[in-house]
Amino acid sequence: MIQMFHVTKSYPGDPPVLTDVNLTVDKGEFVFLTGPSGAGKTTLLRLVFCDEKPTRGQILVGGRNVARIRAASVPYLRRNIGVVFQDFKLLPHRTVLDNVAFTLDVLGTPRSESRERVLRMLKLVGLQHKAESLPLKLSGGEQQRVVIARALVNDPTILLADEPTGNLDPGLTVEILDLLCEVNVRGTTVVVATHDATLLERYQKRVIRLERGRVVSDTAQSEAVRRTG
Amino acid sequence: MGGVAKAEVFWRSALQGIRHQPFPHVVAVLTLGIALFTLGLGRAGSLAVEHLLRSLGTEVQVTVWLRPGAPQADVDVLSAALRGRGFGVQLVTPRAAVERLTRELGPAADALRGLASEPLPPSLELQVPPAWRDPAALRQLADELQRQAPVTAVDWGEAAVERLGALARALRWGGLFAFAILLCATVVVVSATLQLAIYARREEVEIQKLVGATDRFVRAPFLIEGLLQGMAGAALALVGLAAVLHWVAPPLETLFAFLRVPSPAAALWGLRSTLELLGVGALLGLLGSFLAVSRALRA
Numbered sequence: 242m243i244q245m246f247h248v249t250k251s252y253p254g255d256p257p258v259l260t261d262v263n264l265t266v267d268k269g270e271f272v273f274l275t276g277p278s279g280a281g282k283t284t285l286l287r288l289v290f291c292d293e294k295p296t297r298g299q300i301l302v303g304g305r306n307v308a309r310i311r312a313a314s315v316p317y318l319r320r321n322i323g324v325v326f327q328d329f330k331l332l333p334h335r336t337v338l339d340n341v342a343f344t345l346d347v348l349g350t351p352r353s354e355s356r357e358r359v360l361r362m363l364k365l366v367g368l369q370h371k372a373e374s375l376p377l378k379l380s381g382g383e384q385q386r387v388v389i390a391r392a393l394v395n396d397p398t399i400l401l402a403d404e405p406t407g408n409l410d411p412g413l414t415v416e417i418l419d420l421l422c423e424v425n426v427r428g429t430t431v432v433v434a435t436h437d438a439t440l441l442e443r444y445q446k447r448v449i450r451l452e453r454g455r456v457v458s459d460t461a462q463s464e465a466v467r468r469t470g
Numbered sequence: 471m472g473g474v475a476k477a478e479v480f481w482r483s484a485l486q487g488i489r490h491q492p493f494p495h496v497v498a499v500l501t502l503g504i505a506l507f508t509l510g511l512g513r514a515g516s517l518a519v520e521h522l523l524r525s526l527g528t529e530v531q532v533t534v535w536l537r538p539g540a541p542q543a544d545v546d547v548l549s550a551a552l553r554g555r556g557f558g559v560q561l562v563t564p565r566a567a568v569e570r571l572t573r574e575l576g577p578a579a580d581a582l583r584g585l586a587s588e589p590l591p592p593s594l595e596l597q598v599p600p601a602w603r604d605p606a607a608l609r610q611l612a613d614e615l616q617r618q619a620p621v622t623a624v625d626w627g628e629a630a631v632e633r634l635g636a637l638a639r640a641l642r643w644g645g646l647f648a649f650a651i652l653l654c655a656t657v658v659v660v661s662a663t664l665q666l667a668i669y670a671r672r673e674e675v676e677i678q679k680l681v682g683a684t685d686r687f688v689r690a691p692f693l694i695e696g697l698l699q700g701m702a703g704a705a706l707a708l709v710g711l712a713a714v715l716h717w718v719a720p721p722l723e724t725l726f727a728f729l730r731v732p733s734p735a736a737a738l739w740g741l742r743s744t745l746e747l748l749g750v751g752a753l754l755g756l757l758g759s760f761l762a763v764s765r766a767l768r769a
Contacts, residue, residue, distance in 0.1 A: 290680075313684070320682035330677050334490050344681040349476040391681070 242268040242399060242430045243289055248298035248308075250284055250454075258284045259454040262298070266432060268398070271425040273441055274434040276451035282434035285451070286401045289432070290322045291315045303398060320348065323392025323400040323429075327407035329384045331376040331391075337363065338372040341391045348395060362390040366420060382413030389420060393429070400424060402433045406440070418444060476687070484694035487671060494667035495699060498660050498758070502703025505656035506751050507710040509649065513743075514711075516645040520638065532557075532596040532608065532626040538564070540592070540620035548618055549594060558597030564588035591622065605632045653754065660699070660758030661765075668692060668766045675766065685767050692763040693756055700755020704748045 243266040251257035259281045266272050274282050287293045288300055291307050300307045303321060310318065331340050338359055345355040363369045366386040376384055385405060392400055402421060406414035418433075418440060425431045435441075441448050450458040488495050536545060549559045562570070567590035572579040582589070602608060605628070612624040668675070678688050 316679070316682045316684045316687075318682075319680065324680055330673065330680070332674055332677065334486070343677060346476075346479040347678065347681050347683040347687060349473065349479075351475045352478065355475075395681075 242266055242270070242303060243432070244299075244301040245285075245288075246299045246301075248288065248295045248300060250281075250288060250293065251296050257296070257454050259288075259295075259451075262451075262454075262456055264449060264456060264459065266430060268430055269425070269428055271422065271431045271444075271446045272433070273444070273446055273448045274432060274451065275436060275438075275441060275448055276457075277436060279453075280451040281454040282436075282451055283403050286324075286403050286432065286434055289399075289401060290319055290324055316347075320395060321397050321399065323389075323395075323397040325385070325388050325392050325400065325402040325405045327404035329376070329388050329408075331384060331387060333375065333377050336373050336375060337368060337379070337387050340376060340387055341394050344391055344395050358394055359390070362394045363387075365393075365423075366390045380413070381409050382416055385409060385413070385417050386420065389417070389424070393424060397429065399430045399432070402431070404435055405433065406435065406437065414440070415443075476690075480690040480694055483691035484698065487667065487691060487695055488698070491667050491670045494663055494670065495695065498663040498667075498699045498755075499702045499706060501659050501663060502656065502700055502751055502754060503706030503710065505652060505659075505754070506704050506707035506747055509652060509750065510707055510711045510743075510747055511714070512645065512648065512652075516641065519641055532598060532611070532624065534594040534596065534615055534621055535623040535625070536592045536594065536620050537622050538588075538591050544618075544620040545592075545594070548615075548620060552594070552596060556599035556601065560595045560597075562593045562595055564590050564592050567591075567593065605635050653750075656754050657757050657761065660696075660754060661761040664692070664696060664699075664759045664762035665766060667695070668762055672766070688767065689760070689763045692759045696755035696757075696759025696762075697752050698755070699759075700751040700753065701748055702751075703755065704751025707747060707751070708744060 243264075245262050245264050248259055248262040249257055250259040262281075262285065274285065276282055284293065288295055289302055289307070291310060295308050298308065302318065305318065307318065332343070335343075338356070341359045341362060342355045345358060350358070360369055360372060363372055366389055368383060368386055368390065371379060371383065371387075376387060379387065385408075389400075389402075389405075400421070405421070406417050409417060414437070421431050421433060422444065448458075448460045449456060534548075545561065549561065552559045565588060568582065568588065571590070572582060575582070598608070602611060608626045609628070612626050615621050615624045675688055
């Protein structure tokens with residue numbers, strides 16, 4: 242689903258943010274991307290949803306080489322990728338329903354169909370009773386669930402989450418991660434960037450560790466080595 | 471189906487944008503209103519001047535000098551042909567010409583006594599219809615008449631007509647130039663103002679792009695806002711122009727009655743002028759928002 246070959250990303254005058262990254266995430270996998278602040282987790286996710294282009298190397302997302310993709314094709318690629326951020330990025334003047342429907346508006350989904358799908362998605366994240374509320378009236382956990390609903394409402398094949406629980410207390414963190422696991426069980430490939438070690442231990446998923454822009458460990462590879470050894 | 475749904479989204483988004491960020495929109499509408507009001511006044515002024523020049527043009531008279539003793543039948547044929555082309559034709563016989571000259575000279579008419587009884591040749595005096603009131607057409611007419619058998623000369627006040635034409639041309643081009651400068655300045659100011667509105671909604675644009683909106687999708691609501699602002703600005707300008715018509719124009723008309731300039735109401739009002747102003751407003755709003763949103767998308 243996601244393949245990176247010798248990917249390097251650098252900005253003029255600064256040391257590389259990512260150096261020679263090689264990794265593969267299969268369809269339907271759940272992967273934690275971890276490492277200290279500044280390790281390159283966010284940059285790696287941004288490369289996947291084409292918010293940045295790699296300086297060197299190739300990136301395949303769903304079989305398409307996004308390192309060479311035309312700017313005009315980027316929106317169509319993004320319709321297949323849901324993105325969740327730590328700072329939510331919700332529109333404060335719009336209701337929960339309108340915020341989630343935003344994704345479907347872009348696709349030109351008729352309002353009646355859109356409403357039905359949004360309500361179904363809000364039910365999945367447990368917020369159907371808050372459809373007409375404004376985001377600022379919700380708790381942090383509820384806001385993050387709205388963001389997840391917005392990211393998933395058009396059935397993307399990949400969900401990228403950048404520190405989705407960074408602003409939440411431990412109880413809400415588990416609630417959000419359980420939700421992401423549920424989404425993964427339904428077939429969506431999920432990549433979560435986090436520096437919260439307790440999550441990695443609790444959920445026992447594949448973990449790719451980045452340090453100073455390099456992949457320093459990948460539990461999938463360790464497992465493979467252990468099996469062949 | 472998708473197109474209708476998208477159009478609904480664009481209009482909803484545009485109206486929400488105006489409701490949540492009224493200040494930049496009010497500034498843009500005021501800017502457009504002032505610019506369009508100025509344009510409207512300028513247009514009324516240029517129409518009045520053009521009308522004045524045209525009315526001066528009607529004073530242009532063509533005199534066709536006829537050969538003394540030319541057969542009346544030939545003169546009649548020529549007169550009929552000219553009338554058929556819309557000219558007013560008056561035959562001035564030698565006697566009538568002398569009588570007119572005597573009247574015009576007044577006490578100095580005694581000087582005519584020593585001359586022959588009919589010193590002036592007969593002539594045809596032509597009233598020029600609007601379609602012929604330009605130097606090129608009059609020159610063509612004079613050349614054509616010159617070739618007619620009973621005609622000896624044609625006098626059409628070439629110098630005066632050409633000066634008048636040059637003045638009209640200069641005013642027209644000057645007006646167009648000023649119009650273009652004002653339009654450009656308005657587009658720049660409106661675009662800068664709208665950029666404030668777009669900046670205030672950068673988060674919305676960012677999220678739209680994140681969920682897969684194309685540049686065209688992001689641009690559409692802002693273009694609708696620009697269109698609505700342009701039309702609102704034009705409506706404001708129309709209200710201002712109506713106020714000018716009501717309070718300022720009547721005293722001016724009285725003051726300059728001798729110039730025979732048309733009433734400003736005739737120049738400013740009417741369905742066509744109103745639609746033109748609304749159209750220019752809409753176009754300016756669209757252009758301003760297009761530039762602003764394109765700049766924002768590039769950034």
